[in-house]
Amino acid sequence: MIKPQSLTSEELSFYRDLSFKNFVFFKEHFNGDFASYKELLKNKLKSLGLLAIDQEGGQVCRIKQDLEAPLEIVKKSQKEGKEVFIAWAEKIAKTLKSYELNLNLAPVVDLGDESASDFLKGRTYGNDPKLVTFFANIFIEIHKKWHINTTLKHFPGLGEVKVDPHLELSLKERVSSEDLYPFKELAPKVSFIMTTHILVPEWDTFPVTFSQRAIKFLREFLNYQGVIVSDDLQMGALARYSLSERIIRTLVSGHNLIIFCGKPLELVETLFELKSELEKSQVIKIRVKESLTILEKYFIL
Secondary structure (H helix, E strand, O other): OEOOOOOOHHHHHHHHHOOOOOEEEOHHHHOOOHHHHHHHHHHHHOOOOOEEEOEEEOOEEOOOOOOOOHHHHHHHHHHHOHHHHHHHHHHHHHHHHHOOOOEEOOOEOOOEOOOOOOOOOOOOOEOOHHHHHHHHHHHHHHHHHOOOEEEEEEEOOOOOOOOOOOOOOEEOOOOOHHHHHHHHHHHHHOOEEEEOOEEOOOOOOOEHHHOHHHHHHHHHOOOOOOEEEEEEOOOHHHOOOOHHHHHHHHHHHOOOEEEEOOOHHHHHHHHHHHHHHHHHOHHHHHHHHHHHHHHHHHOOO
């Protein structure tokens, strides 16, 4: 999935020639007439696939809405009843539906409370994994009612991580059973799980994004059958790797979708550079075939 930039004829040509049809939208895309913007994409590309957005509530809302932060609404719901949370989740889902989007890159099921690191503060549902699972499940079910896919993030959990992966590679010394609980319980209910750019020494010497062991753990231990999507490959945590390395390592690890929110031209140039290598690699061919099978099962391409 890529972030569409200005719709120049050159960029639209790139999207069409490379069969791009899965997009991630940000605040700037909703400053004008989004319906016309999306229609132009559709007309030029003939068909669109996944139309994704981060609409978590609170500080992470790409479409402007008056929404409490997830942690705030959970605390309010504990006092006033789950109906408060249901109404909040429904407001989000209905808004996405009104824009004809079909994938919310939420809920956040990382564990954390008011003491969480700044990049995560307010975005979580709390420290209690059972409570997080309870409210995340409501969020998922409300979105299903409005025919919106949801995404559990950020596997294997950013709880207690101090450094923002947007800036640099973070270390998580240990993945606990508490971290994994929401993922394990909710995995059968979602079609998408997003990984995060952190280093887990007990699993691998590579970031989770590049780790075949981490993906195998997600598939086998959590028995997850759906789509595994990376976080944005442009984040600072992966800055030491070239874009071509990021793409190849993420594909080989077993991710089914890659998110790239950089400049389209940079991605296109890199893909053309990698073309022969991608075509020759048997491992990548196998991974792509696996990914297409999974995507066709969980989302009509």
